[in-house]
Amino acid sequence: MEHFVTMKEKSAAEILQLVKRANEISQKGVNPLKGQIFAANLFFEPSTRTKTSFVVAERKLGIEPLEFMADHSSVTKGESIYDTAKTFEAIGANLIVVRHQEENIANQLAESLSIPVINAGDGTGEHPTQCLLDLVTIYQEYQKFKGLKVVIAGDIKHSRVARSNAIALSTLGCEVYLTGKEEWHDDSLAFSYVSMDEAIEIADVMMLLRIQHERHQQRTSMQQEGYLEKYGLTVEREAKMKKHAIILHPAPVNRGVEIDTNLVECERSRIFKQMKNGVVARMAVMETLLTKGGNFNEEDFNKRQAFIG
Ligand code: CP
Numbered sequence: 001m002e003h004f005v006t007m008k009e010k011s012a013a014e015i016l017q018l019v020k021r022a023n024e025i026s027q028k029g030v031n032p033l034k035g036q037i038f039a040a041n042l043f044f045e046p047s048t049r050t051k052t053s054f055v056v057a058e059r060k061l062g063i064e065p066l067e068f069m070a071d072h073s074s075v076t077k078g079e080s081i082y083d084t085a086k087t088f089e090a091i092g093a094n095l096i097v098v099r100h101q102e103e104n105i106a107n108q109l110a111e112s113l114s115i116p117v118i119n120a121g122d123g124t125g126e127h128p129t130q131c132l133l134d135l136v137t138i139y140q141e142y143q144k145f146k147g148l149k150v151v152i153a154g155d156i157k158h159s160r161v162a163r164s165n166a167i168a169l170s171t172l173g174c175e176v177y178l179t180g181k182e183e184w185h186d187d188s189l190a191f192s193y194v195s196m197d198e199a200i201e202i203a204d205v206m207m208l209l210r211i212q213h214e215r216h217q218q219r220t221s222m223q224q225e226g227y228l229e230k231y232g233l234t235v236e237r238e239a240k241m242k243k244h245a246i247i248l249h250p251a252p253v254n255r256g257v258e259i260d261t262n263l264v265e266c267e268r269s270r271i272f273k274q275m276k277n278g279v280v281a282r283m284a285v286m287e288t289l290l291t292k293g294g295n296f297n298e299e300d301f302n303k304r305q306a307f308i309g
Contacts (some may be wrong), residue, residue: 001014001288001289002019002110002118003106003110003116003117003118003289004117004118004129004285004289005106005107005110005117005118005119005122005128005130006107006119006125006128006164006167007037007126007128007164007165007167007168007171007191008167009166010262011170011171012171012172012173015132015135015168015171015172016172017288018132018281018284018285018288019132019135019139019284020139020289021133021194021284021287022132022133022277022280022281022283022284023134023136023139023140023280024201024279025168025280025283025287026136026140026204026277026286028140030060030061030161030283030287031084032060032062033059033061033062033063033287033290033291036064037061037062037063037064037092037094037095038063038065038066038092038093038095039054039058039063039064039065039066039093039094039095039096039097039286040068040085040088040093040095040096040097041054041055041058041065041066041067041068041097041120042070042081042084042085042088042096042097042098042099042100043068043070043098043099043120044070044075044081044098044099044100044101044107044203045101045172046097046123047120047121048101048252049250049251049252049275049278050099050109050120050121050127050129050130050278051099051120053275053278053279053282054097054120054282056279057279057280057282058286058287059284060235060279060283061283061287063094063095063286063290066088066091068088069098071281072150074087075141075164076303079197081098081100081105081109082108082109083113085098085109085112085113086112086113087119089113089114089115089173092256093115094115094290094295095115095116095117095118095286095289095290096109096113096115096117096118097114097118098117098118098119098120098122099119099120099121100121100122100123101123101124102122102123103122103123103124104120104122104125104212105123106118106119106120106122107119107122113266114198116289116290117125118282118285118286118289122160123160123215124157124158124159124160124163124212124215124232125160125162125163126163126164127161127163127164127250128164129166129278129281129282129285130161130250130278131159131161131164131165131168132168132247132281132282132284132285133206133274133277133278133282134161134165134250134274135168135172135281136269136277136280136281137246137248137273137274137277138150138205138246138248138294140273140277141192141205141246141270142204145169145172145173145174145233145246145278146172146173146174147173147174147175148158148174148175148204148205149174149175149177149202149203149205149208150165150169150174150175150176150177150204150205150207151174151176151177151178151179151182151194151199151203151205151207151208152165152166152177152178152179152207153178153179153196153199153207153208153231153233153258154179154180154184154208154209154210154211154231154258155180155181155209155210155211155212156180156185156186156189156209157183157184157185157186157308158184158185158212158215158216159209159210159212159279161209161250162178162186162189162209163186163189164188165207166191170191176191177191177193177199177202178191178192178193178202179193179194179195179196179199179231180193180209180231181227181230181231181263196230196231196232196233197237198238199277200233200237200238200240201240201241201242203241203242203245204242204244204245204246204277205245205246206233206241206245206246206247206248207248207249208232208247208248208249208258208259209249209250209251209258210249210251210254210258211249211254211257211258213229215251222254222257225255227258228256228257228258228259228260230261232257232258232259233247233258233259233260233263234260235260235263237263238260238263238266238268239278241268245268246268246269246270247259247263247266247268247269247270247271248270248271248274249264249269249271250274251271251275253271
């Protein structure tokens with residue numbers, strides 16, 4: 001693994017190795033990496049969780065985050081994202097983390113730079129580190145993926161979280177279902193759609209999505225439309241979920257829209273645990289890229305797993 005920009009074309013073993021490493025870091029901690037290492041966190045879209053957890057993960061690994069604020073950078077003078085990233089590489093960054101409104105930007109940078117690139121969210125494309133922290137949270141709950149029924153619910157069409165998760169969960173052997181308003185269905189994801197009332201009865205994991213208002217042509221009032229009652233997780237629906245089922249949401253949460261505000265911190269909710277896992281998931285990714293980047297050997301990993309059992 002030289003970059004971490006997509007969950008496509010990643011084997012189950014490769015994903016599992018990262019999940020298990022993140023889980024191990026959460027239990028045992030980690031020794032900081034040796035040497036002076038710099039990371040450029042290039043965020044061109046707003047972020048609270050992803051940006052902050054990358055900075056915390058970097059500091060815990062002994063990596064120094066380099067200051068960058070798009071509004072105060074030479075981007076305001078017309079510098080391209082490519083030249084911005086190349087500049088950080090030239091100055092000495094060992095790693096680029098990028099969030100941008102344009103789909104595929106992280107892939108393009110990965111092709112052009114000689115340092116690892118991590119996609120921290122590209123438009124409606126992918127959000128692979130969010131996906132990894134979601135997987136870590138599911139793994140901590142069930143210690144397996146195969147056969148779990150996961151429903152991804154909400155604004156599927158505009159959600160990079162939905163895309164990365166649908167790909168990775170299916171690679172890991174989960175049964176993936178989708179639910180949401182018909183106009184937000186996405187035919188590029190080949191999974192079955194169910195109604196929210198069917199979803200709550202089948203889900204081991206109910207993965208809610210934020211409505212991506214900033215990617216819609218028109219902003220509509222979801223409260224006026226009765227979105228929660230038609231498509232969201234109400235208290236009445238939560239009561240019908242399987243006893244062991246958990247609720248995930250990448251956040252920020254639109255309380256009272258995707259989910260009843262009283263459920264955000266209910267017993268089944270793992271929403272704040274997801275945020276906590278964001279740090280270890282990102283540590284696992286950066287550690288892997290900076291230490292064992294190109295050395296992942298699926299055969300060795302499978303042999304070791306068979307031995308551990
Ligand atoms: N889940 C997520 O990506 O949150 P932020 O936009 O706050 O980083």
